[in-house]
């Protein structure tokens with residue numbers, strides 16, 4: 500059975516807290532001059548929490564920002580414009596639990612001739628139990644892993660991201676250090692819906708971050724065979740005081756709210772390492788990097804296993820083709 504590192508939300512929330520007090524060695528390398536002038540930045544789940552702060556800070560640093568969201572359109576975009584004092588911000592509808600919505604979103608980008616320089620794959624579900632999607636998968640599987648596989652493949656196949664040595668577009672997966680210690684990928688459960696409750700939901704959250712990092716590593720390998728054509732990296736923002744616990748059952752949610760508001764950082768303070776990874780020249784000609792806040796680390800060793808990466812890719816392609824006659828696999 501697939502198992503994440505934790506099945507208790509309080510313990511899961513406190514993981515990585517210790518790292519807040521470690522030296523953030525790359526922090527001083529992040530410069531005011533690192534910017535997105537002339538660049539287009541796409542952020543999923545940008546209406547809330549970390550994604551919202553990333554939208555504000557990307558716009559402040561000169562990006563054309565595309566907020567890909569399923570709610571708070573257009574209010575969240577208007578707020579980002581106000582806070583960043585930039586008009587170069589737009590919201591587009593994207594529901595990552597629905598394959599059709601991903602196609603419509605990407606087709607619209609193509610029709611509008613948009614080329615992306617930076618993609619921040621930030622959206623995630625923290626569902627407190629299993630929930631079936633329209634295509635019959637589990638929501639956590641779909642939103643936290645499989646939609647990212649589909650979205651990246653469509654963006655690359657439809658040339659909205661164009662791998663190029665000079666340009667080096669950046670694809671950044673917002674992950675979590677809680678991926679560490681999850682079980683190996685379980686292909687008996689892969690894409691299959693079954694009922695489960697809160698413990699398995701919490702365990703699946705960190706497990707799907709391991710799956711996501713394994714996919715990012717394989718994508719990086721496939722795009723960057725002998726030179727870096729696109730930077731494909733992962734980052735954990737550390738503990739952030741956001742809405743991610745909205746579905747945790749009531750009494751535990753109150754405890755977590757307390758922990759979150761006292762010890763977790765605000766989204767505004769958690770966003771800079773992601774902006775650094777998305778904008779700094781320090782990442783030129785590098786790919787498959789991982790930061791935990793500003794701390795460079797290796798991911799869980801399972802993530803780097805080439806045969807696992809290949810198998811995950813093949814199983815994902817197989818499932819996508821079963822579910823979607825418009826599947827367009829890149830590479």
Ligand SMILES: NC(=O)c1ccc[n+]([C@@H]2O[C@H](COP(=O)([O-])OP(=O)(O)OC[C@H]3O[C@@H](n4cnc5c(N)ncnc54)[C@H](OP(=O)(O)O)[C@@H]3O)[C@@H](O)[C@H]2O)c1
Nearest residue numbers: 544547548549570594595596621622623738739741742743
């Ligand atoms: N908070 C932390 O301590 C922490 C720690 C490590 C990593 N992270 C990661 O940081 C990222 C951002 O999370 P957050 O803490 O900012 O949580 P959040 O405030 O709950 O934001 C999650 C975002 O994902 C969106 N989303 C969920 N399901 C979606 C769907 N089906 N289609 C499109 N968008 C969907 C949400 O949209 P709605 O508002 O419409 O639901 C929301 O915009 C996540 O990847 C999370 O795993 C967070």
